[in-house]
Amino acid sequence: MTIELPARMTEAAPHGRRILLIQAVDYDERMLSGIEPQLAPVSVATVAALTPPDFCVDIWDENLDGPINSSTALPSEHYDIVGISTLFERVGRRVPKLAALFKERGAYICAGGPGVSNQVQALNKCVDSLFLNEAEYTWPAFLRDWIAGCPKREYVQVAKPDLAHSPAPNWGRLGARISSYRSGSVQTTRGCPFDCEFCDVIYLYGRAQRHKPIENVLTEVRNLERLGARRIMFTDDEFVGDPRYAKALLAQLIPVNNSFYSPLAFHTQFTMTLSQRDELLELLADANFWYGVVGIESFNKPSLLETHKIQNMNGDIVENLQKILSYGIGINGSLIVGFDNDGHDIFDRIFRGVQDACVPSASVSILRATYGTKLWTRMRESNRLWKLPNQEHIAEALQVDILPAGGLSRSQLIEGRIYLNNAFADINNLCQRLRGWVSMIRRLPNVHDRRSLSLDGSIRLIRSYKAFAFTPTELRAIEDTLAFTNSVAPVMIGRVADSILNQLRWHRLRTFHGKEQLEAVLAAERAGKLVPDVTPVLLPASFSRAFRHHLFRVVYARLVRNLADVESVANAASEVFVDFLVRIGDESASMEENDFLQPRHDAFLRLLCDRTVVRMTGQAPEGYSPIEDSAESAVVRLKKSGLPDAVLKDIGDRLRRINEQNMQVA
């Protein structure tokens, strides 16, 4: 594999080789209204960098440049290829609109990113080539095919790319405007070793973490600093998922950051496992990490167990959070309500947990069953996926797609969520947490910033956000908190001011829903006007043939070597295949036996086997390394066992139960 040089950006294009890469906004264009764009889009900048130099590329970030419509003046009047990048599912739903606009202008339309992964069939209808998974190898391959006049309908990256082959992003015309974003972005790892029931990450990026070579990461950081970024988000799902790599990276990042006139501020996402790693905490603090987004999810351990968030269950949750905070590293806590184990006291427990731990900023969501996740399957199997009619037109903050089982109603979840988010953003509560945080610091970050924020500077910064519309009392409380911080730990002033902005940015500047819509939704919820999710899960005959001829052997070979208890292999295999078929979704309707035999399905089945083994054996997910076995040796053992038939029958029974729910509803 050779890495091609970055594309020439916006120069005169050789005839027929002009590409527009679009970072798309949410389908209804409401995503970031009134708020400066959060992150420079590393996704499209990476695709731009993967484009060989005989193409010319323009990047359009709809979050910064504005949503594209028929009258938008683009850098060029004509594009031969348009590539649409989708960060998540709702963004994926914008693809048809953009595709139609550019098709009319004669462009060849491509789409990729996480947001296409669970709507493949729908998007296949409106784009020319769809890119599933990462694109380090498939985008250059597509461009070669396109030049040769034979591009494929689908490009699927099977083996996870080596991140040494992921080039430094090419920011193109965004480079000059990096400082318009709140943060630049750099990705150091892909994949997460954990396996939370509601999460899509392991399907998209796998469980074994892959890393960018440290030197490449440092180059990207230096580039962004040169372009004027003052802060960078490391867009990893779990920055400390491989502690050895994280330590090595941070040890080199610290001197690089200190070599800048003023060190950059960093933030990322990490898990609470960090609280058990003192050395990493010191390194993160000294590298100037201001905060991490942490999926706390709940302060109720049975709920954590239910959602397989076992990495949060080690020890006392409040103490673990305080441990991280005591190094001067902030936490932007993400919480969820609606687990089966959540009772009526859950809202107060979450509020108390966040206040007691002094989590600087926090937000709460209602549990969502994203299509294709394990949570979706569990909910679907128990006929618990219901929504309001036309739910997609309701503000996201008011949407619920599950029937809760812990005694709470759906309207109570909505009201509880609103109560909690308001309570977190209440200035007195916020200031109380921030003072608590500053008071609990045991080790100050060892960072020397020539441009560090003064008390006056921090007050000016907060006041400059006129849109927050603070009352005089609120402003006084905030200024007292900043003065307190200055007296106790001046190095923390920037971090505390930043936490205030983090907390209020979403909950004060953004309109989540109107009062009228809230009332209408609550009334409809209370009246029980719900419709079920009747997405069928198919078991095509072509799958059954592929299962008998090949797929079962792959799964059996992996499971039998890794499950000590042979008796549990059949159950595990059934679990794996149900997961597999749900994830493939309605794409399977048009699949022939041979389609099931593609290497991407083998690779995916192995990944599902590994997660199932970890779950069934209760092993620590981050330490698991599977034993390989050949499918051939498994055949010998399987011949007389009758196991394939039994497992296929069980899969059929489970899918029938799922689909019968549809019939009952009909």
Ligand code: B12
């Ligand atoms: C940064 C981030 C955010 C930021 C986004 C800030 C912003 N506006 O830019 C924040 C923290 C705010 C955020 C929030 C959310 N996020 Co988020 N986020 C991420 C994260 C961690 C990194 C994204 C990134 O920079 N990746 C780096 C690039 C290089 O990777 P990539 O995008 O996959 O691009 C590669 C390929 O996909 C492909 N590709 C991408 N685009 C294109 C286009 C073309 C044409 C081609 C050919 C290829 C291609 O090529 C690239 C190179 O291989 C991802 C997880 C991840 N590991 O990517 C989750 C992720 C995108 N988020 C996710 C979710 C669910 C959310 C939330 C909805 C969570 C929630 N319930 O609140 C919210 C939504 C926020 C909102 N505004 O409504 C999911 C999406 C799942 C899905 N299938 O829809 C992800 C995948 C994580 C997960 N849990 O599964 N998120």
Ligand code: SF4
């Ligand atoms: S820790 Fe859980 S929620 Fe976070 S990325 Fe990993 S699997 Fe997903």
